Amino acid sequence: QSQLVESGGGLVQPGESLTLSCGTSGFTLDFYDVAWFRQVPGKEREGVSCISHAHNVEYLDSVKGRFTISRDSAKNSVNLHMSSLQVEDAGTYYCAVHFGPWSTSYCSLIPAEMREWGEGTLVTISS
DSSP states (O other): OOSOEEEOOEEEOTTOOEEEEEEOSSSOGGGSEEEEEEEOTTSOOEEEEEEOTTSOEEEOGGGTTTEEEEEEGGGTEEEEEEOSOOGGGOEEEEEEEEOOOOSSSSOOOOGGGOOEEOOOEEEEEOO
């Protein structure tokens, strides 16, 4: 059973916003790289955004300027705020953790490098 729990998914209309949250009680997320991925049936899981242990962030090109990843240390969570949502943003969103060691202060959006995954939260976008 995963130690990561995602929440915040739901049904929204195009152009609306949604904030996803990834939390755990098993370890302190601030110490590690945390990433958000999404997947739709029939397609590979793709990296959407990540935040590194050194506070660097990365975004998929198609979400730059619309999505923001952030840490909430008090809640031991990592949030993904998504605005101006498009139909293409729909899918199951997963959070994942890279525990290290790291060769860089930047985070990765490569699924194979993650070691812990959540169960996912579904984002549906429809008018």
